[in-house]
Structures are given as structure tokens and as C-alpha cells.
Amino acid sequence: MQELEPVIGLEIHVELMTKTKLFCGCSVGFGAEPNSQTCPVCLGHPGSLPVLNKQAVEYAVKAGLALNCRIASTCKFDRKQYFYPDMSKNYQISQYDQPLCGEGYVDLEVDGKKKRIRIKRAHLEEDAGKLVHGSTAGGDVSLVDYNRSGVPLLEIVTEPDISSPAEARLFLTKLRNIIQYTGVSDCRMEEGSLRCDANISLRPRGTTELGTKTEIKNLNSFRAVERALAYEIERQTKVLAAGERVIQETRHWDEQAEVTRGMRSKEEAHDYRYFPDPNLLPLLVDQGWVERIRATLPELPDARKRRFMEELGLSDYDAEVLVAAKDVADYYEEVLKYYGDAKMAVNWVMVELMGLLRKEGLEITACPVSAENLGKLLVLQEKGTISGKMAKDIFAEMFSTGQDPETIVKEKGLSQISDAGVLAGLVDKVLAANPESVAAYRGGKDRALGYLVGQVMKETRGQANPQLVNQLLRERLDQPE
Numbered sequence: 001m002q003e004l005e006p007v008i009g010l011e012i013h014v015e016l017m018t019k020t021k022l023f024c025g026c027s028v029g030f031g032a033e034p035n036s037q038t039c040p041v042c043l044g045h046p047g048s049l050p051v052l053n054k055q056a057v058e059y060a061v062k063a064g065l066a067l068n069c070r071i072a073s074t075c076k077f078d079r080k081q082y083f084y085p086d087m088s089k090n091y092q093i094s095q096y097d098q099p100l101c102g103e104g105y106v107d108l109e110v111d112g113k114k115k116r117i118r119i120k121r122a123h124l125e126e127d128a129g130k131l132v133h134g135s136t137a138g139g140d141v142s143l144v145d146y147n148r149s150g151v152p153l154l155e156i157v158t159e160p161d162i163s164s165p166a167e168a169r170l171f172l173t174k175l176r177n178i179i180q181y182t183g184v185s186d187c188r189m190e191e192g193s194l195r196c197d198a199n200i201s202l203r204p205r206g207t208t209e210l211g212t213k214t215e216i217k218n219l220n221s222f223r224a225v226e227r228a229l230a231y232e233i234e235r236q237t238k239v240l241a242a243g244e245r246v247i248q249e250t251r252h253w254d255e256q257a258e259v260t261r262g263m264r265s266k267e268e269a270h271d272y273r274y275f276p277d278p279n280l281l282p283l284l285v286d287q288g289w290v291e292r293i294r295a296t297l298p299e300l301p302d303a304r305k306r307r308f309m310e311e312l313g314l315s316d317y318d319a320e321v322l323v324a325a326k327d328v329a330d331y332y333e334e335v336l337k338y339y340g341d342a343k344m345a346v347n348w349v350m351v352e353l354m355g356l357l358r359k360e361g362l363e364i365t366a367c368p369v370s371a372e373n374l375g376k377l378l379v380l381q382e383k384g385t386i387s388g389k390m391a392k393d394i395f396a397e398m399f400s401t402g403q404d405p406e407t408i409v410k411e412k413g414l415s416q417i418s419d420a421g422v423l424a425g426l427v428d429k430v431l432a433a434n435p436e437s438v439a440a441y442r443g444g445k446d447r448a449l450g451y452l453v454g455q456v457m458k459e460t461r462g463q464a465n466p467q468l469v470n471q472l473l474r475e476r477l478d479q480p481e
């Protein structure tokens with residue numbers, strides 16, 4: 001049989017972090033008492049009327065611009081009819097043939113080459129409520145929580161441009177990063193503010209016609225996306241190898257069993273009986289307003305990475321790791337306000353700081369060491385006030401106490417001794433106490449010097465400047481007796 005290649009397209013739902021819902025004034029806060037954030041509109045009471053939230057449109061435009069999408073100057077809202085108990089209107093207000101955001105793209109780096117994943121569209125829609133399954137004395141129950149009903153979502157749909165499960169994960173990571181930079185969503189998959197459905201088909205490698213796809217739902221981590229796609233490639237390969245046909249359907253990823261299972265045959269667009277919502281006017285999007293939103297976009301990850309490499313001289317790897325976590329890159333740039341050596345600073349942030357944060361299970365936003373204090377510590381090291389080894393010890397102390405480096409250095413009397421006058425006395429003392437080592441060195445055993453340096457370091461509890469001790473010892477030893 002001919003070799004097959006996977007073809008993947010993703011549909012991503014992102015919850016927009018507005019204060020209120022898409023069509024009513026209810027709060028969108030996560031984790032509130034069930035059904036405490038509801039009103040007749042988001043409960044779907046007949047006769048209630050939706051009013052569009054301008055902030056949600058602004059956030060959707062902002063995300064769309066960050067994804068290089070064309071923003072429609074006019075669009076509309078449509079009803080998508082289906083029955084589900086957590087959606088009491090029996091239709092969802094979404095956008096069908098006129099999405100707010102049109103074609104866009106995200107560029108990835110795959111095996112050192114640029115790979116463009118096209119965005120087909122991104123549209124605004126309302127979220128449904130949530131079913132909570134549990135059991136009571138009377139038996140198993142399913143309860144409905146409508147707090148999430150009406151929360152604004154941006155649904156981002158890619159073209160089928162993704163070629164492997166790993167690439168799908170890379171794309172999602174990058175997409176999440178870009179959206180997080182815009183600040184319109186926190187994109188927390190575990191809280192459901194980022195959700196992903198994955199579509200996949202196979203076709204003979206090198207051909208262009210699309211095969212029959214399946215859509216996988218219930219993916220609640222990036223890892224799940226990758227594993228489910230890998231499983232589905234294997235399953236579809238077997239189906240095709242057996243001479244059978246893949247059935248177009250929606251499949252559910254069973255996280256425990258690590259398999260996908262058929263849920264229902266895929267509905268077609270016409271099954272939803274889309275029609276324009278008569279309660280909402282078409283939306284005219286002022287292009288001047290769009291440009292004002294564009295002006296509020298922050299520097300996005302790709303541009304920031306380029307700047308880190310070109311202006312700060314960071315390696316591709318360091319720049320990539322830094323920008324991949326906006327909070328870490330922000331912290332790093334804050335350190336640079338106090339300390340100028342960009343490469344030294346990157347090592348400290350990525351090795352020492354991230355190491356301790358990982359060990360303590362802390363996010364950088366909860367880091368006990370402020371960026372200013374880390375910067376000041378590095379300045380002390382650069383000036384030679386403290387040695388590299390001492391800097392690490394002081395840093396650990398800063399991390400556990402939150403104190404600034406100057407205070408720790410002062411209170412512990414920790415500064416490095418770089419005063420030749422002070423060290424000369426100690427050097428003499430050590431030489432007088434170790435005549436055998438002196439004789440050995442003068443007899444040609446260079447190694448004896450190391451021992452003598454160690455003795456001076458010991459006398460100063462490690463605080464002497466080792467280069468200076470070395471130099472002073474050599475001067476004395478190389479003098480004729």
C-alpha cells in the first residue's frame with residue numbers, strides 16, 4: 001500500500017476575559033456558586049433580549065489581529081440550533097457565513113524551516129452551561145450550572161495545514177502564547193478557557209485531495225491532543241489498509257484507556273438550520289476603531305524573539321525559551337533595567353531562578369525575589385563585591401527570605417575580600433604555618449600552591465577573592481628567600 005500522510009485541522013475555543021457575558025450583564029468569574037451568575041438572557045428565557053458586549057468584540061478583534069486575520073467591516077450573528085440540556089434556548093448564538101475575523105495565519109518553525117498554518121476564520125459565539133454529574137442518596141444525578149452559559153468565546157478554525165501530532169502541539173503552544181500576549185484570555189486548558197477539537201484524515205503522501213476526516217473531542221490537555229491524534233492515525237491506517245473506508249464522525253478521546261471512540265456521526269452545517277438571529281442587528285465594524293485596537297497590541301512573541309537575538313545577542317534557544325513564557329520574558333527584561341549583561345542575566349533567570357521556582361512549585365509571578373533584587377545581586381557580583389559562588393548562596397537566601405542582596409551581604413558580613421592589604425597579612429600567616437608546602441612549591445611542586453590558596457580561603461570563610469590570593473601567594477613564593 002502507498003505511504004499515507006496525516007492531514008490535521010484544529011478548532012480552538014478561547015474564552016475571552018471580559019467582565020461580563022456576551023449578551024447580558026452577568027459576571028463571567030470562574031468558580032462561583034453554581035447558577036449565581038445568571039439572568040433571563042443567559043438562562044434563555046423566552047422574550048429576553050440579547051445586547052452585544054462591545055468589549056468582547058474588541059477582544060476578538062485584538063486576537064484576530066494578532067493572528068494576522070482580516071477583520072470584517074460587517075458581520076452578523078446566527079442561531080445554530082441543537083438540543084443540549086446545558087443550553088436552554090436550544091440554539092447557540094454564533095456566527096456562520098460572516099465571521100468577525102477572516103483569513104489569517106500563524107508561522108511555526110518546524111525542523112529549522114518556516115511552516116505557515118493558515119487560519120480559516122475566527123468567530124464570536126456564546127458558551128453553553130455545564131453539566132455536573134454526581135450521585136445523591138436517591139441515585140445518580142446530573143445537575144446543570146448555567147454560570148458559563150453566555151460567556152464569550154472566540155472559535156478559531158485552522159485550514160488543514162498541520163502535518164503531524166507534534167506539529168499540532170507546537171501550533172497550539174504558539175497560538176496560546178500569542179493569545180496570552182494579547183491579554184484577551186488566560187488560555188488555561190485545565191479551567192476550560194482554552195479548548196481544542198482536532199480533525200484528522202489520511203491521504204496518500206504527495207497527493208492533494210483530502211480524505212474523510214474524523215473529529216476528536218474531549219481533549220483537555222496538549223498532551224491529549226498529541227496522543228489522540230497519534231492514536232487516530234494508527235486506527236485510520238488500519239481501516240484503510242483493510243480496504244475499508246473511514247467513517248466521517250465525531251469521536252471521543254478516552255483519557256484513561258488512551259483510545260478514541262465513535263460518539264455520533266458528524267452533523268453537517270445544514271443540520272443546524274442556521275439563520276440570522278432576528279434579535280441582533282448586523283455588526284458594522286469601524287475600520288478606524290480596528291486600527292486603534294491594532295495600536296494597543298503588545299510586541300508579539302516572534303518580534304520579541306527577534307529583538308532578543310538581534311539587540312541582546314541571545315541564542316536562538318534562549319530567546320525561544322524566554323518568549324515562550326511571557327511572564328518569564330517580562331521578568332528578564334525587568335532585571336535588565338538594573339543590570340546590563342544580557343547573557344549573564346539570561347543564565348541566571350533560566351538556570352538559577354527557574355531551578356528554584358521549579359523546586360518550590362512556584363510560578364514566576366509569585367517569585368520571592370524581585371527582578372530588581374536579582375539585578376542588584378548581579379551588579380554586586382560584577383563589581384567583585386561578592387564572588388560567583390557567594391552570589392549563588394546569597395540568591396538562595398534571597399529566595400527563602402525575600403530580602404534584598406545588600407542587606408544579606410551586610411548582615412552576614414559576606415562581602416568578598418579584595419583588599420590586598422587585608423589579605424597580605426593572612427597570606428603571611430598561612431605561609432609561616434605551612435613550611436612543608438612552601439618548600440614543596442619552591443622545589444617545583446606547583447600543586448602545593450593550590451593547597452596554600454585553600455588555606456587562605458579557609459581563614460576567610462571563603463570570602464577572599466581567589467585570584468588575588470593566588471597572585472599574592474605567587475609574589476611571596478617567587479621572591480628569593
Ligand code: ADP
Nearest residue numbers: 007008009010158159160199200201210211213
Ligand atoms: P465542518 O463543517 O465539518 O466543521 P470545516 O470545513 O468547518 O468542517 O472544518 C473544520 C476543521 O476540520 C477545520 O480545522 C479544517 O481545517 C479541518 N478539516 C476539514 N476537512 C479536513 C480533512 N479532510 N482532514 C483533516 N482536517 C480537515
Ligand code: MG
Nearest residue numbers: 011157215269
Ligand atoms: Mg466546524
Ligand code: ZN
Nearest residue numbers: 024026039042
Ligand atoms: Zn445573564
